[in-house]
Amino acid sequence: MKKLITAPILSLPLLAASAAPAFAQTFNFDDSGVPFKDLGELLSQVLILLFAFAAILAFVFIVIGGIQWITAGGDKMAAQSARDRITAAVVGLVIVVAAFALTLIITTLLGVNIFSGEVQFDPPTGGDIFNPAP
Numbered sequence: 124m125k126k127l128i129t130a131p132i133l134s135l136p137l138l139a140a141s142a143a144p145a146f147a148q149t150f151n152f153d154d155s156g157v158p159f160k161d162l163g164e165l166l167s168q169v170l171i172l173l174f175a176f177a178a179i180l181a182f183v184f185i186v187i188g189g190i191q192w193i194t195a196g197g198d199k200m201a202a203q204s205a206r207d208r209i210t211a212a213v214v215g216l217v218i219v220v221a222a223f224a225l226t227l228i229i230t231t232l233l234g235v236n237i238f239s240g241e242v243q244f245d246p247p248t249g250g251d252i253f254n255p256a257p
Contacts, residue, residue, distance in 0.1 A: 170226065177219040184212035 154160065191205035 174219060174223050178216065181212045181216035181219060184215070185209055188212060
């Protein structure tokens with residue numbers, strides 16, 4: 124067991140001494156075909172698309188549940204299934220709206236505006252988060 128611990132420790136200086144130096148090179152990357160220039164812009168666009176897609180999907184499920192309820196024709200199981208679908212869609216929509224609101228609150232507190240198409244860092248001036256300046 125002692126050999127397993129001491130062998131790597133003793134060989135580290137030898138490995139460090141025998142390492143060849145690395146020389147930096149410049150590399151010009153053609154970014155004309157890249158749709159985004161930074162990760163913040165990509166995150167902004169992805170979040171906007173996800174929130175919009177989730178809201179549209181919840182609306183579609185509410186409409187499908189409404190159509191199921193109308194066409195249930197007195198069948199209690201079909202009506203219950205439609206009611207469950209509508210309830211799940213409304214809960215999903217509430218979660219999406221809450222996530223959007225939470226994202227806005229967090230970005231406002233941190234001073235980062237990610238929904239403007241580009242990420243801008245605007246830290247709050249004066250005071251702190253809990254006691255903002257008037």
